Amino acid sequence: MNHILRHKIRLTLFFFLVAVQLFAITKDSLVVYPVPDKVNKNSDFIVKVRKSRGKWQDVFVHNVKVDQVVGIGHSVQTAALASFDFSGSVEVQVTALKAKVNQSRIRPLALTIPSKVKGNVMNFVLNNPANLSIEINNDIFHNLHLFANPLETNPPKPNDSNVIYFGPGVHEIPNQKLNVQSNKTIYLAGGAIFKGQICLDGVSNVTVCGRGMVDQEIKLGIHIANSKNIKVEGVFASQCLTGGSDEVNIENVKTISFFGWGDGMNVMASNNVQFDKVFIRSSDDCTTVYGTRKDFKGGCKNITMKNSTLWADVGHPILIGTHGNSNNPELLENLTYSNIDILDHKEKQQDYQGCLSINVGDNNTAKDVLFDTIRIEDFREGQLLNLRVFYNTKYCTAPGSGIENVVFRNIDYVGKNAGTSIIAGYNEQRKIKNIVFENLKINGVLIHDDMKEKPKWYKTADMAGFFVGEHVEELSFKLKK
Template sequence: MKKRKLNIRLLQIGFILTVLILTGTQAFSKDKLITYPAPEGAILTKDFTVKVRQAGQEWHELAGYRVKVDEVRETKHNESIATMSYFDFFGTVEVAVTFNNGTVESGRVRPLSYEIEPKIDGNTLTFQLDRPRNLSVEVNGDIFHNLHLFANPIEDYIPNPTDTNTIYFGPGIHQFENRKLYVPSGKTVYIAGGAILMGQVLIENAQDVKVLGRGMIDHRIKMGVSIANSKNVLVEGIFCTQCATGGSDSVTIRNVKSISYYGWGDGMNVFASNNVLFDHVFCRNSDDCTTVYATRKGFTGGCNNITMQNSTLWADVAHPIMIGIHGNSDDPDTIQNLKYLNIDILDQKEMQVDYQGCMTINAGDNNVVKDVLFEDIRVEDFREGQLLNLRIFNNQKYCTAPGLGIENITFRNIEYNGDNANLSIISGYNEERKVKDITFENLRINGRLISDDMPGKPAWYKTSDLARFFVGEHVENVRFVDTEKNDSEAKCTSE
């Protein structure tokens, strides 16, 4: 009993100190920086020395955790060792990344849309950050032994570890029975910075559950977080391999980082769920980064109101975004009201033509997929694949029927810069199973705006030819619109 009271007292003291660290500095400076030492026994790499500081103050060295990524060479999958580091800040910080394995010939920080240009001095890259970012730091073009640097916002809530509704994991490595932690309703799991869980976090048939923190689930644990048949769930701030949602409602996944390296390593699946929000997530995966499916894996029904925003996707295999293949052929499902907003796609690498497409809707199993918006999507030069793929098909490996329809899909402010894109495909199945009402607003490919009235387009060309899109049979009403031009003309008319 005395030992238990002592442990509780130590937890209370640690909690108070943490709050003082988080709030006390705010009284003296608006800028804040929090770093977390690696726990004893953590698996680290020595490829990089990573330091961070507030301007003019002392440097703080970050732990470099080992993670694995999937490198496909020809048709073979190979595990490569990469690095992951993280910290929290508010204001402005300077970052220094020293490469320890040779000479730095070049360096870059991605997503490229952030326009972070590192300065190179010898073997060290330096740059500034003025807001939270999830980044890839790459030396000499090496994307398989890179640094994944997660610069988090300051936590706005840390639960009291002695609260009976809190399951608290402080800094250190934590084991639990059968490598499975089942979270009951009404509980908050807190994984502190510097904590590593050696098992899955499972939220099943529960409601009002939170999983928070800055720590991680070990990179070797498949399906680090699973949400099944649950309601009102928040997962925020942690690192894991995968985070799947099935048969659930009102789920928010925020600032979760997912990196996987094994077969079928999908990052953030959604099955037969409604009202799911992904915000500021980072997915680098050995299969699809994010999917929306209907009936599948014991979950039944369609999907409604799924949003992913302000996020970064990197598919070492398969699709960054995949929608629609799985459903119930006997009792058809509808997948509807999906939004993908303000997203950077860093890569796709897929040799199989059936599984290409950075933005893919493949309707199978008598599914109807409708009312989908892709807006403000920036696609970097991926290694192999297609920019988009919209098809109704009967993939006999996974489906028992073709899809029923793909309808009302809008691509707005899509930018692709690169040379490796294969021919994109838009294709229906038959006269009863069509792709229809597809609108491209302000599509830019290598800086060129593609529209039906673009200058220099031969009258006998389809606009899709200039985008390198194949628009096949059983497709209706595909439009390419330049709203920037229309807005400019409307302004001139009003003046």
């Protein structure tokens, strides 16, 4: 009896150890993608990754175009892009091939990722997935965009009849457009480059996923129109538009644009749209919420963006409200932006400045908006925020109706380049009402109505560098634990 018991214990222990090892492999893995054919390799960086004390693996570095504004003109520059998947922790080694490394930084700065630099080689460790910018000598136009993804979970199988599967390599299609049918999954494997627009128009129950890329030269690389129950996860494209749609989830998607009107992830006339862990670098506004626009009709409700990174080489990081239907006023409501890093904002035109902007036109009303835990780095040119009920005759056919119930909670700006922010209504019928700032921090100073540093004759907004115009009611700055 004791012999049988000991045998059972040994078997139990054996299977337990096997399970532990399998669990460890699953929990501590690293995936690099096959090197694609017919793709030019970036010549500015070499990227290698490894598990702790393991063998270094090469990560292919792509060229990616970005937009540099010079004066009032635009100059397309070539930056770098590399990506891989991992769990647990991973060591990363980045070698700068052309520039002597005098300074280096890893952004978002809030992640405080320590690095060691020796010569032209930078080493650092990642313990969590992240979408990063590696910058040498403060060069933001020839930087390395490093997308360290989580491992894929249950990737689709190539032989599934409901899956359109694109493996590693370059894929070209007629007319550069793939019209997707309902109940399909489009899978772009790591190392896949798809030279065409992925178009979801009038469909439902569609997933676009993987670690591959829609070629950056394809404008509106992912186009979601008049559709329902859509998921986009993990892929790269120039832009990802959502219009006239409902129940859309966009997760860990990265977009970088370089051309005119290069908005990153717009939402038009849609409801129940969620963005999570996205990275947007754009040659126009990073993300917008509009009512009626183009062929999409109606307002917007329940739009959420969280855990994301925004970089506007031109225009706004976040813009709400410009477009709608003047003849049938629309609501843009229940909008939430939380845990977001804004890396840059560059806009010379005063009318289009503001990292956090609500500019309502076309008789739109924007209401019940929350900005929560937004970290804003020192951008090049623009304003921290811009709230206006306005009439921009270039784009609107009427002024906006109003802005109501907006909370700015835990907004943290560090920098010296912000211009004067603006909060202004339009007239007595088109006001801004009930705007609350909670724990607004500018260069380490908490701005609130009871702050000791504020002279009694000052408005609290003066301490923040905000101009408050007419037709603004119930504006407060609070300090909350």
